[in-house]
Amino acid sequence: MAEPVVVVIEDEPQIRRFLRAALTGQGYRLFEAGTGEDGLIEAASRQPDLVILDLGLPDMDGLAVIKRLREWSAVPVIVLSARGQERDKVAALDGGADDYVGKPFAVGELLARMRVALRHRAQLGGESVESTFTVGDLHVDLGRRRVLLGGAEVHLSPIEYRLLATLVRYAGRVVTHRQLLREVWGPNAEAQSHYLRVYMTHLRRKLEPDPARPRYLLTEPGVGYRLLAE
Amino acid sequence: MSTRPDPDALLARVQEEEARQRRGKLKVFFGATAGVGKTYAMLRAAHEQRANGVDVVAGFVQTHGRAETDALVQGLEILPPRLVEYRGATLRELDLDAALTRRPTLILVDELAHTNAPGSRHAKRWQDVVELLDAGINVDTTVNVQHVDSLNDVVAKITGIVVRETVPDSVLERADEVELIDLPPDDLLQRLKEGKVYVPDQAQEAIRNFFRKGNLIALRELALRSTAQRVDEQMRVYRREHAIEEIWPTAERLLVCVGPSPYSARVIRAAKRLAERLDAEWIVAYVETPASLRSPVEARDRVVQNLRLAEQLGGTTVTLTGQTMSEAILAYAHDRNVTKILVGKPSRPLWKRILVGSIVDALVEGSGDIDVFVVSSEHEAAPPAPVRRRRPEPDWRGYVEASVVVTVATVVAWAMFPVFELANLIMTYLLGVVLVATRHGQGPSLFASILSVAAFDFFFVPPMFTFAVSDSQYLVTFLVMLVVALVISGLTIRLRTQAEAAREREQRTAALYAMSRELASTRGVEPLLTTAVRHIAEVFRGEIVVLLPDPGGRLTLRGGSSSGALAVESAELAVARWVFDHGQPAGLGTATLPGASALYLPLGASRGPVGVLGIRPADPHALDAPEQLHQLETFANQTALAIERAHLADEAHSAEVRVETERLRSSLLSSVSHDLRTPLATITGAVSTILEQGPRLDERTRQELLESARDEAERLNRLVQNLLDMTRLESGAVQLRTEWHSVEEVVGAALNRFGTRFAGRRVTTRIPPDLPLVAMDDVLIEQVLVNLLDNVLKYTPPGSPIDIMATASDQAVTVEIADRGPGLPPGTEAKVFEKFYRVRPADGRGAGLGLAICQAIVRAHGGRIWAQNLPEGGVAFLFTLPITGAPPAVVTPDG
Secondary structure: OOOEEEEEEEEHHHHHHHHHOOOOOOOEEHHHHHHHHHHHHHHHHHHOOOEEEOOOOOOOEHHHHHHHHHOOOOOOOOEEEEOHHHHHHHHHHHHHOEEEEEEEOOOOHHHHHHHHHHHHHHHEEEOOOOOOOEOOEEEEEOOEEEEOOOOOOOOEEEHHHHHHHHHHHHOOOOOEEHHHHHHHHHHHHOOOHHHHHHHHHHHHHHHOOOOOOOEEEEEEEEOOOEOOOO | OOOOOHHHHHHHHHEEEHHHHHHOEEEEEEEEEOOHHHHHHHHHHHHHHOOOOOOOOEEEEOOOOOOHHHHHHOEEEEOOEEEEEEEOOEEEOOOOOHHHHOOOEEEEEEEOEOOOOOOOOOEEEHHHHHHHOOOOOOEEEEEEEEHHHHHHHHHHHHHHHOOOEEEEEHHHOOOOEEEEEEHHHHHHHHHHHHOOOOOHHHHHHHHHHOHHHHHHHHHHHHHHHHHHHHHHHHHHHHHOOOOOOOOHHHHOEEEEEEEEOOOOOHHHHHHOOOOOOHHOOEEEEEEEEHHHHHOHHHHHHHHHHHHHHHHHOOOOOEEEEEOOOOHHHHHHHHOOOOOOEEEEOOOOOOOHHHHHHHHHHHHHHHHOEEEEEOOOOOOOOOOOOOOOOOOEEEEHHHHHHHHHHEEEHHHHHHHHOOOOOOOHHHHHHHHHHHHHHHHHHHHHHHHHHHHHHHHHHHHHOOOOOOOOOOHHHHHHHHHHHHHHHHHHHHHHHHHHHHHHHHHHHHHHHHHHHHHHHHHHHHOOOOHHHHHHHHHHHHOOEEEEEEEEEOOOEEEEEEEEEEOOOOOOOOHHHHHHHHHHHOOOOEEEOEEOOOOOOOOEEEEEEEEEEEEEEEEEEEOOOOOOOOHHHHHHHHHHHHHEEEEEHHHHHHHHHHHHHHHOOOOOOOOHHHHHHHHHHHHHHHHHHHHHHHHHHHHOOOOOHHHHHHHHHHHHHHHHHHHHHHHHHHHHHHHHHOOOOEEEEOHHHHHHHHHOOOOOOOOOEEEEEEEOOOOOEEEEHHHHHHHHHHHHHHHHHHHHOOOOEEEEEEEEEEEEEEEEEEOOOOOOOOOOOHHHHHOOOOOOOHHHHOOOOHHHHHHHHHHHOOEEEEEEEEEOOOOEEEEEEEOOOOOEEEOOOOO
């Protein structure tokens, strides 16, 4: 596989500098842009495999960049944003971003997110969609609708299963509350976020050894849920 | 006797001096009559001033077409007159606003006594001049002796012509310089012959009568004398200023009795002159007696005019109440140490004086060591007819009721007639008259009395059913019956009026008391205004507005009675503005801007005016009486003081807040600067070491340095995050986004944030599976848990266990985080939640913000947070989140 191409849209030169050091060392080809406009031009001309986008840009709103990018490209976008901006994160995710990393972040975290995003892009690219998913003791077989924990079958209600299956499809990525509610309960349930709390609790009781310290079904407060992928 | 000036007097002099310097200087060119050359002299002086470089403007100069005078005007800058259309004619007036805007050093304003055209700001030109002086502009003006208020009646006596246009003595006394323009009578008559004296065409005859030699000599003498008197006064001031001691009579105090009599004005002027000569304070008193309460409206109008005159001449006025005039006057005089009493010569006819006694006799009898002066009242010009006249509405209902009562009395008497003597039937009628008198005024009672006599005659006195009388002795019966009826009704009415007057006064006093009591217990300007407006509107029956200056100094409507019809138009607002700037009442019923639809009073408090109160009484004459106006002023003062108190309280509060903010800011700065620098120093040190000695360091040292740089960066991040959170929470920028959440999930998320930092510790979570969902902002509650857990990591030894528990009651869910560390020093359990409080300030492991943030968040949720040391060691932090109902059921069937 050729070196994945990454476009970084970030106005802080210091952050661009350490991303360049960290990512080129990991075998990525990097193209940088300091403004939203330049970033869109780079994204169009370089045909990147991934875009890293800072939400706070000098010339335009990061959300607007996502919106314009999504008009012609399905390239995965990872958003960089400060903690305490949960609303912006949710807006970016619902607006088409694939994941986010909160500033300040460790490079390891960013690389993990990037790997997940690239894997999903590869799956969407027509390569065989994996029908099974395994993390730790948890094994989900989407084809047969079976869930195993430590080799033993776990019985889930239909909704619990749909919830788990949705998280498996996006494994490793954060899924917003709205997205989950829409996919599991349908578009009319988008405001009923307490459904999620109830069923997530049920799922954790059945799948987690200590539901108060979950290993697989992670909560991102104010944003959504994430199923551990690796 | 010391020659040092009395300090109080010195202070008064200094203050006077200061006020005088701020004020413009007034120079008066004073003459005996028109034609002596006052205007000419004034213009000559103006030219001299101009030659000296003074900025002179001719504000208003009446040359009457005299060539020499005209020529003098030509060389000066002339302020264009204000043209006023009045009854088809165009009147020229001084343009006061233009003069104030132009602001020359010196302005010439001719004819100080002139009456302004209706619709001008002030009724009189001298008021314009006072405003110019107050604005710091020097004024030169001209006055004739006959226009001086206190000399007015003397002049009228000399010349036989009453001059209506007068200037209050107080204005002339303010003059810094008076220049007497003197011309011998013969010369004046010569000038008159030559046509050099202006004489209006329509009054040729009267004026020629005025300019008789005898008159001129007398007027000249008067002018010279009053100027000399002024020089005298200046001499005395000089002596006082230079502490020239002299034996002064003890302070004289004059008391002047006035009534509705037109001659009272003369007494007042005499008193003014006497007081001036004695250098005494003078008080003008009007006594309200039961009899005066019954006097006609015109008489009461005259009293008001007399009191106003007294105030204009510089006297103090007071209204007393008492059974008789002499009693009230004497009581007051003794009370106030009055040395002299002035009364007018009694106007009662001789027979009445013999019968009832005269006031003078009563005063002299009871005066003791007080001198009583009697001022003659002869040859006084008839007072001008009162301009306003009010006719009370005829009391038709009273007359109808009187007829009904007499009819009923007749029916009753008819029933009694066969059994009782005629004399007893009269009693029935008298009863009826008393009944009418208690309910209605004089007219109906009189009517009832006469009707009773007639009915008695017609129905009962033989021959019956005629007005004829067979026995002439019945005529005496009728007369006595009529007199008795009239006396009884008179007494009854007087009682009723007195009771009513007393009740009204009592009501007002009670109302004032009620208002001040309520104001004292009211906080905040808006509620204060509402209270004050309600009370004042109740007592004075009218529409009220209260205008207060906004931060930009513009008067804005802040309160008013509900009807709100007294819309504050720009014209009314201008009046209010004037009142606010000058601290004097104006508008309806006053001499200043009387064209306004309402009366405006300054709300004067101890530190200056705080606003303006406007009142449009339902009855436009309701506030004419000085005591009414004083009462209203008392209400206004109470309101003003209350507003000022509220302002002061606000200021004190904001000052307190400022001090507190300042204290917090400085403690924040000292705390934060230390906490920010420590990690930065570590990072800089570690990184620069690697940069400079990179190859020479062994791998382990380099790794250690990098790890400490990363750890310190993380610490810095947490600190900055805390600061930001605290700032946002305090500024109110954080809005709770509550949703139904599971405590277990939020605890899980918080623990997850720490990654591996809890490695090696036993973390026990005990959260019951049936714990209900709680409405909360998950991001903020997660922050609470993170801060609490972070503290455990920071302050307990590595490897010590942590317990996280949650329990539910009916009202709240309680979350507890307990450690096995050293615990809190006893007594600091509450303090740890204060901002910037640190148990051990020296260890520098935190800014003292984490728990304060927790407290702010929990409180925003309606919960409570506290700490308690545990008996088995360690400390537990607990917080509650209230349960506010149950989440909506999950309706989707899961099957």
